[in-house]
Amino acid sequence: MSDDKSKTSELSRRGFIKVGAAALTAANMPMFFVKDAWAAKDFRNNPGNAGSVKFGFNVPQTGAYADEGADELRAYKLAVKHINGEGDGGMLNTMKPLTLKGNGILGKKLEYVTGDTQTKSDAARASAKRMIEKDGVVMITGGSSSGVAVAVQGLCQEMGVIFMAGLTHSNDTTGKDKRRYGFRHFFNAYMSGKALGPVLKEEMGTDRKAYHLTADYTWGWTQEESIKNTTEALGWQTTAAVKTPVGAGDFSQYITPVLNSGADVLILNHYGKDMINSLTQAVQFGLRDKQVNGKNFEIVVPLFSRLMAQGAGENIKGILGTTNWNWSLQDEGSKAFVKSFGQEYGFPPSMAAHTCYVQALLYANAVEQAGTFYPPEVIKTLEGFKFDGMGNGPTEYRAEDHQCFKDVLVVRGNQNPTSQFDLLQVQKIVPRSEVEYDAKIFGGELGPYEV
Amino acid sequence: MNMPLLKNDWVIMAIFTVAVLTAPLWLTPVGAGYPDLMQKFAIFGIFAIGFNLLFGLTGYLSFGHAVFLGVGSYTAVWSFKLLTMNVLPAVIFSILLAGVFAVVIGYLSLRRSGIYFSILTLAFAQMSYNLAYSVLTPLTNGETGLQLTMDDPRVLDGPVGQGLPSTQLFGIEMSGYNGFYFCAVMLILGFFISLRIFRSPFGLKLLAIKSNQTRMKYTGFNTRPYLLTAFVISGMYAGLAGSLMAVTDPLAGAERMQWTASGEVVLMTILGGAGTLFGPLFGAGIIKYFENIFSAMNDGRLHEIFAFLPDWLENIVVAITGEFVGEGWHLTLGLLFMIVVIFLPGGVVEGIRRASAYVKGIFQSSGDKDVALSAEKE
Numbered sequence: 001m002s003d004d005k006s007k008t009s010e011l012s013r014r015g016f017i018k019v020g021a022a023a024l025t026a027a028n029m030p031m032f033f034v035k036d037a038w039a040a041k042d043f044r045n046n047p048g049n050a051g052s053v054k055f056g057f058n059v060p061q062t063g064a065y066a067d068e069g070a071d072e073l074r075a076y077k078l079a080v081k082h083i084n085g086e087g088d089g090g091m092l093n094t095m096k097p098l099t100l101k102g103n104g105i106l107g108k109k110l111e112y113v114t115g116d117t118q119t120k121s122d123a124a125r126a127s128a129k130r131m132i133e134k135d136g137v138v139m140i141t142g143g144s145s146s147g148v149a150v151a152v153q154g155l156c157q158e159m160g161v162i163f164m165a166g167l168t169h170s171n172d173t174t175g176k177d178k179r180r181y182g183f184r185h186f187f188n189a190y191m192s193g194k195a196l197g198p199v200l201k202e203e204m205g206t207d208r209k210a211y212h213l214t215a216d217y218t219w220g221w222t223q224e225e226s227i228k229n230t231t232e233a234l235g236w237q238t239t240a241a242v243k244t245p246v247g248a249g250d251f252s253q254y255i256t257p258v259l260n261s262g263a264d265v266l267i268l269n270h271y272g273k274d275m276i277n278s279l280t281q282a283v284q285f286g287l288r289d290k291q292v293n294g295k296n297f298e299i300v301v302p303l304f305s306r307l308m309a310q311g312a313g314e315n316i317k318g319i320l321g322t323t324n325w326n327w328s329l330q331d332e333g334s335k336a337f338v339k340s341f342g343q344e345y346g347f348p349p350s351m352a353a354h355t356c357y358v359q360a361l362l363y364a365n366a367v368e369q370a371g372t373f374y375p376p377e378v379i380k381t382l383e384g385f386k387f388d389g390m391g392n393g394p395t396e397y398r399a400e401d402h403q404c405f406k407d408v409l410v411v412r413g414n415q416n417p418t419s420q421f422d423l424l425q426v427q428k429i430v431p432r433s434e435v436e437y438d439a440k441i442f443g444g445e446l447g448p449y450e451v
Numbered sequence: 452m453n454m455p456l457l458k459n460d461w462v463i464m465a466i467f468t469v470a471v472l473t474a475p476l477w478l479t480p481v482g483a484g485y486p487d488l489m490q491k492f493a494i495f496g497i498f499a500i501g502f503n504l505l506f507g508l509t510g511y512l513s514f515g516h517a518v519f520l521g522v523g524s525y526t527a528v529w530s531f532k533l534l535t536m537n538v539l540p541a542v543i544f545s546i547l548l549a550g551v552f553a554v555v556i557g558y559l560s561l562r563r564s565g566i567y568f569s570i571l572t573l574a575f576a577q578m579s580y581n582l583a584y585s586v587l588t589p590l591t592n593g594e595t596g597l598q599l600t601m602d603d604p605r606v607l608d609g610p611v612g613q614g615l616p617s618t619q620l621f622g623i624e625m626s627g628y629n630g631f632y633f634c635a636v637m638l639i640l641g642f643f644i645s646l647r648i649f650r651s652p653f654g655l656k657l658l659a660i661k662s663n664q665t666r667m668k669y670t671g672f673n674t675r676p677y678l679l680t681a682f683v684i685s686g687m688y689a690g691l692a693g694s695l696m697a698v699t700d701p702l703a704g705a706e707r708m709q710w711t712a713s714g715e716v717v718l719m720t721i722l723g724g725a726g727t728l729f730g731p732l733f734g735a736g737i738i739k740y741f742e743n744i745f746s747a748m749n750d751g752r753l754h755e756i757f758a759f760l761p762d763w764l765e766n767i768v769v770a771i772t773g774e775f776v777g778e779g780w781h782l783t784l785g786l787l788f789m790i791v792v793i794f795l796p797g798g799v800v801e802g803i804r805r806a807s808a809y810v811k812g813i814f815q816s817s818g819d820k821d822v823a824l825s826a827e828k829e
Contacts, residue, residue: 061778115747116778121596121704129487129700130743133627147595151702154598158617158626216585217594245585246594445601447615 043374044160045136052109053373055080055360056131056140058124058152059166061116064247065144065272067307068352072142072166073114074345075353079360082340083110090340091361094333094389099368100361106368117143119246121151128152132159138373139164139363142356144272145246146170146219153182160451162375164359167352169271169303170219171226174403175442177218180449181375183382183397185362185404186355189219190437192302192322193226195408195430199320201234204265204298208234211263212241213254213278215270223269227302231267239263244270244278251278255285264292266299275301276311283315304411307350309423316413316423323409325354325391326424334391348421358390362397376449393432400439402446408435460646463728467642471635475628482744486627490699491739493634494692497641499719499731501688504645505681506717507726508654510661511561514569514713515576518556519549519686521583521708523693525590528597528703535607536616538625538633538698542691549690550683557682561675564664576713583705596704618698630699637695641688642732648684649728657681661726689716722791724798733799741784748776 047053057076060069081087085102092100104110113135115127124143131137140156141164143149149168156163157179165173165184169192174184210231214220220243228238239261244254255278258266266287270278282288282299290297301308304321327338327348337357341349349357366381367373383399392406410428417423470477474492478484483492502516526548527541534540560571583591591597599615608616618625625633648654659667660674667674697703706712719738724730753769753776760768775783795801 113747120706121702122706125700125702126487126491126743127747130485130747133487134482134485151596151598154615154702155700158615215594216588243585 045132045138047108047138047373050108052111053105054131054135054137055110055112055363056115056128056135056137057112057142058115058117058128058131058140059142059356060119060144060148063119064274065119065167067311068144068167068272068305068350069117069142071307071350071353072144072356075341075349075357076112076142076360078341078344079357079364080110080112083361083364088340088343089336091333091337091357091390094336095361095365095387096389097387098365100365101368105364106371106373110364113137117145117148117152119145119148121147124148124152125155128155129159132156132161137161138367141359141363142166143168144352145217146173146222147217149173149182149184150177150218153177153179157181157447157451160375162363162378164363166356166359168219169223171222171442172218172444174401175222176444178401178444178446180379180402180446181451183359183362183402185359185395185397187322187324187406187408187435188403189223189226189302191408191435192223193230194435194437195322195410195428196227196300196302196320197230197234199410199428200231200300203320204295206235208236208265208295209239209261209263209293210236210265210267211239211258211261212267212269213251213258214241214243215246215274216243217246219271220269223302224267227267227269227300236265244274246274248274249277251281252285254278255282255287258282258287259285259290262292264295264297266297268299268301269303270301271303271305272308273311275308279312279319280315304424305351306348306421306423307352309413310420312413317415319413320427321411323351323411323424325351326409326411326426327354328422328424328426329391329409331389331391331393333389337391354391361390362387379449395432398439401442401444403439405432405436407432460650464639464643464646468639471639472632474635475631481740483740486631487699488739488743489631490634490695491743492736493631493638494695494699495716495719495735495739496638496732497634497695498689498692498716499723499735500638500641500645501685501692502716503720503725503727503731504648504688505685506720507731508649508657508661509678509681511564511678511682512569512717513560513572513682513685514710514717515556515572515574515579516685516689516716517708517710517712518576518579519552519689520693520696520712521579521703521705522549522552523690524697524703524707525583525597525693526690527694527697528599528701531599531605531618531697531701532597532603533606535605536618537607538618538620538694541618541698542637542694545690545694545697546687547690549693550687552690553683553686554679557679557686561678561682573710573713576708576710580705580708580710583708591703591705593705596702598702618701625698634695634699637691641691642728646728653677653680718788722788722798724800727798727800730798730800737787737799738784741780741787745776745780745783746778 057073059072060066082090082092084104092102113131115131117124117127128140131140139162143152144167146168149165150173153163163182165182168184168186169189171188171190212224214224224241242254266282268275268278287297299319301319301321304323309316338348366378370377370381382397385397388394395404395406397404408430409426410430411424412427414423414425474489475484478489506512523545526545530541530544556575560568563571584593620633623629656677664674719734720731722737723734753772757765757768791798
């Protein structure tokens with residue numbers, strides 16, 4: 001009997017605790033909602049009187065674009081240092097006009113959180129959501145794929161947090177998928193086409209047959225289209241345009257058909273490790289030693305970076321492409337940036353690092369200038385913002401589509417590199433006026449300031 | 452044993468409901484109380500519960516369950532694009548279409564058992580993934596992922612105002628905490644159905660298939676329809692999970708169908724405890740927690756955590772643990788998985804059972820002493 005009693009007493013105690021706990025949590029619920037409701041009236045992640053603010057650096061740390069992601073992160077860390085007034089200040093010494101004082105942003109110390117986009121739209125959005133909801137970041141930046149940029153930009157618009165795009169070259173990012181809360185400093189495929197056209201004509205003439213291999217997503221599609229428009233305007237024919245999956249690794253099955261297609265130019269709309277692999281295999285298949293239609297077979301890589309050149313080694317020599325920026329530029333801004341990046345990490349920055357560093361600085365400066373973190377005000381400050389001293393000469397953030405307009409570099413893989421970093425030779429600096437276009441041609445709508 | 456109350460299904464359901472609905476409160480101290488992660492817990496909980504209905508009960512290891520997840524997502528986004536931003540039609544269509552896919556794939560795959568069944572489902576999953584990734588680009592938008600646009604028809608909704616509309620349930624926006632509560636309600640419903648199946652004669656038959664299918668057949672049972680039913684139900688759960696992913700974030704990418712996604716749900720179920728009611732939920736929770744919290748840690752955060760140690764020791768500890776967080780979170784997960792599989796073949800649930808048995812053992816022996824003492828007094 002006594003045994004039974006102890007059982008029942010144990011049970012009721014247990015039950016009491018459970019009911020008590022449930023009641024307590026239930027009683028706490030309204031408080032929790034009220035807090036959330038209060039935050040919504042204001043604006044999301046308002047730093048208020050806090051002593052610090054956070055940026056979210058959302059970069060690929062794994063996958064085909066991981067090299068670019070690593071370099072972006074290095075640049076961001078450097079930018080945080082410079083904004084907080086540590087280190088030698090980098091481009092803060094050359095940027096014009098400059099409102100930042102080197103004491104953080106509006107007197108608040110700048111901190112950061114990082115995330116891995118995995119170069120997948122899904123993962124990138126999850127990572128961005130974590131930064132916004134959990135870490136309370138005021139701005140998200142980074143990424144090395146237009147697919148990811150478009151996806152994260154859409155999310156940031158919904159959430160009301162500004163997105164400063166990293167490496168994204170698709171026309172869609174500031175074209176049909178542009179958003180009020182998204183900004184792009186990097187150039188795009190249309191500009192690559194415009195810049196590359198005259199050089200291609202000069203080097204290869206007007207009677208050529210081109211074969212495209214294209215990464216199968218938004219960036220690849222728009223780059224193929226832009227380059228096609230350019231080359232066909234020169235009088236070239238397009239033999240075929242084949243889509244390849246991102247991260248394919250082995251491109252031999254796509255390159256073999258090129259040999260017998262009758263084409264005499266191969267255009268690789270690939271980036272990152274994909275481009276390294278496809279170019280290396282194209283060279284191994286002997287494409288560059290071939291003669292087709294009585295002409296030397298040529299390979300063109302419309303979007304180029306030094307990191308890729310490093311990966312492709314010997315194969316890159318003599319190959320033409322375009323790039324947003326190269327560390328060998330001799331303007332004050334570029335020199336200052338290369339110097340402080342080199343001191344910090346021991347090697348020169350890539351164009352991914354450059355564009356990300358500039359983006360972080362531009363946002364911080366816009367907040368300082370607007371005097372508030374309130375996104376609509378910051379956006380209005382950035383729209384139409386003209387600046388200089390950050391590489392690429394005088395630059396403007398066009399208000400109509402949030403695209404930066406500046407000079408574009410046509411580069412060639414260096415035949416006689418003087419160092420392991422001296423891989424790209426600037427062939428031509430194409431002035432901004434030659435790559436400008438009407439904001440309406442790609443369609444799309446920015447959407448509202450207030451969300 | 453001595454807790455008949457916990458054997459009552461309604462009590463289990465009540466406790467479960469309270470635990471899920473109060474998740475924002477008890478998850479906040481561990482850094483997981485933000486909407487996106489809690490939505491993931493609920494969504495992958497549903498996915499794992501459904502998977503467990505097949506694997507846990509019948510023992511058939513499907514390696515292609517992500518197909519149904521992907522089908523659910525794509526269907527839901529298409530429903531948002533064509534019909535309305537209301538989530539109910541999206542969820543219903545997703546479950547139905549995932550069910551149709553499950554009937555086809557299940558009908559073909561279930562002709563074999565064991566490893567052949569696993570390989571067949573894997574083959575179907577890989578096939579569907581490649582279709583979604585490149586062949587069916589007009590339907591799936593390939594690598595870029597299917598997204599909402601301004602000029603979608605949305606025939607049941609009126610014209611949109613400025614900006615993209617967001618998903619809603621009769622006017623309640625389905626992002627943030629609202630989205631979580633919607634997923635939570637679905638999880639509770641899903642769990643209830645799973646509980647009923649576990650306790651039903653149908654569930655018993657599935658268990659019998661697992662223990663000895665040949666014997667089942669000799670007693671005159673045709674096992675195939677039962678297996679197919681279990682497979683379809685399980686696929687519908689995955690479809691529901693997929694549609695909820697689209698509800699909380701209206702975007703569908705092909706990577707949801709990749710074999711890694713299929714593998715993940717297998718890991719969740721085994722880690723938590725296959726064939727148990729709560730096991731898959733624990734597994735889903737642990738894996739998603741690791742993925743989101745551990746992967747976001749960096750050296751700076753570790754230094755904060757270990758700040759109480761002397762400097763030299765702190766640096767050593769951070770250097771070692773640094774390998775296991777951030778990009779290295781898979782390493783931690785792998786280690787945990789190995790430990791669980793080697794020492795606790797029944798998963799986390801077995802661990803909990805053993806621990807509670809141990810604690811009970813301590814109380815039992817002391818209780819016996821008390822009884823003995825009081826008896827002596829008398």
